[in-house]
Amino acid sequence: MNKINYYHSLIFFNFCILLSAFEFLRNNNLLILCLFLILSLGISHGALDHIKGKKILKILNYKSTSTFYILYICIGASIILLWLLFSSILLLIFLLVASYHFGKEDSEFINDKSNSDLIYFFKGSLIITAPLLFHKTKTLDIFINLNFDISQSLFISNEFLYIFIVISFFANVIISLNKQLDIKSLLLMDFLSILLLNYFLNPILAFTIYFCFLHSIRHSFKLSNELNKKNFIKGFKEFLIKAIPLTILTAVLFLISLFFLNKYYFLDNAISKVIFIGLASLTFPHILLEYFLEKNETQRN
Template sequence: MSNNKKKINFNHSFIFFFLINIFCILSFKFSNLKISSILCLLLILIIGVSHGSLDHIKGKKILDKLKIQSTYIFYIIYVLISVMVIVTWMLLPSMTLILFLIVASYHFGKEDTDFLINDKSYLNHLLYFFKGILIILAPLYFNFQETIEIFKLLLIDNEVFYSSLSFIETNRVIQIGIICSTLSSIYLFLKNFEIKKFVIFLDYFSILILNYYLSPLLAFTVYFCFLHSIRHSISLAFELDTYSITNGFKLFVKKALPLTILTAVLCFIALYMLSNSYNLDSAILKIIFIGLASLTFPHILLEYFLEKNEK
């Protein structure tokens, strides 16, 4: 069954790589065609957020292990962590952003690669971080100023932070980070070699192509929704039905729908409130990135405790 999962993920990466090449070329050819930020938000809410909408089922496994019957405890803790992240971002935006980028790098690297790797060593976890950091560094390399403008919209207004970015730009830190990401991908590919691990390079070049042709927001949206989230959804579908991926997906959609809808409703309420103080694009950027941060931290903590529980 593990081989079937690898095969499906390989086919998914190949199709994604093929389609984004066509999409990026068309976007470049018709450069006057603009994709609105509201469409990016809708895609993230519909496809991106849904891959974490089964966290309540995973949380129940941990509660059962701890012999806690009330599922409300899980929801209360999960929401409190999310709210705490948002409050911390308001108070210490620079520190919270940096921490989020570090955690997100590890999360993206691990979730996009872990299904290929049997070894759970500490070295591999470090390699996952360096592999995933490409998602953060690629927009800075290809669209530095535009990415900085996004940081500014995320309440980052700190001289130390911007002087650090200037240091990063002038001392080729971004290039060095991309080289480290490249080397980690090569190592993960060659260690215990099998042809299906070529997925690593398909994903690597897909991320570079997306950020070369597209704006940072659109590149991230396409990656997050159609590569990262769908891959994670495939894993969840296998967990729900190991014998039929089609039925597994049907079960996944049914179980993910309630929390996905709830998250979308809360996001649009927040968007309405923010639109009173900011223009629509600025409000959407805040919703996307601060909102994702508030969901990412409890999601990753849950995955961590679940893995510990399984061990």
């Protein structure tokens, strides 16, 4: 499995170098393309949450799967409601949680329980700090569109951002300690890929490429391996079959939301809101599910 992840990172690293060469990509957001990629590749990696939910229900001796669906939907809907009421606070929490989530899930294949959650947070924080460093104005404009104005904050000063990026680098070093050269190289390539994307591309496009082609695909590989540990190809095919229904359903809900938001906002602003508010509503229940499942499996072992 580590070999697959290594070659995936190698391909992604070269893909990022290739993308950085196109001036058209450097000068455009391509928001419609970003939305399409997130609705297809991006959200698909969470499309098996219902299967994980059934595992938790089984552990807790609940027979009704409707309990999981109701709770999952309620958490997602609550996030949207809270965003409408307390957008600044919720976006801040989302950025912090997302940093941990990206750092943790992008490193899960290493299977090292000794690293603290703080290490994963610092590793994943690069996704937030890199666009702020390289495209501060555009990133702040995205935040303002989401009712989150941090333009006067000391935390977005270049000095602070450089420090955070250095810490993120050392978090990768710590994770790779006593690991094989392939893993060390993989983490370094991922780190450089994210920097390349955010240096050359606009923030939303850079995030989309990372989210869809690195984060989502890596997690999909993990799920495929869990579905069939003996044959990865068969596991991946099974993953695709199981993921398609919920991916389509979620994509439809995103598009319906976009339709209504576009009545009140320009299309670009509406797409930004759908992407980030939608991802927040999916990320929180997804992370909670992963946390409870991991906690229960750890206790059982």
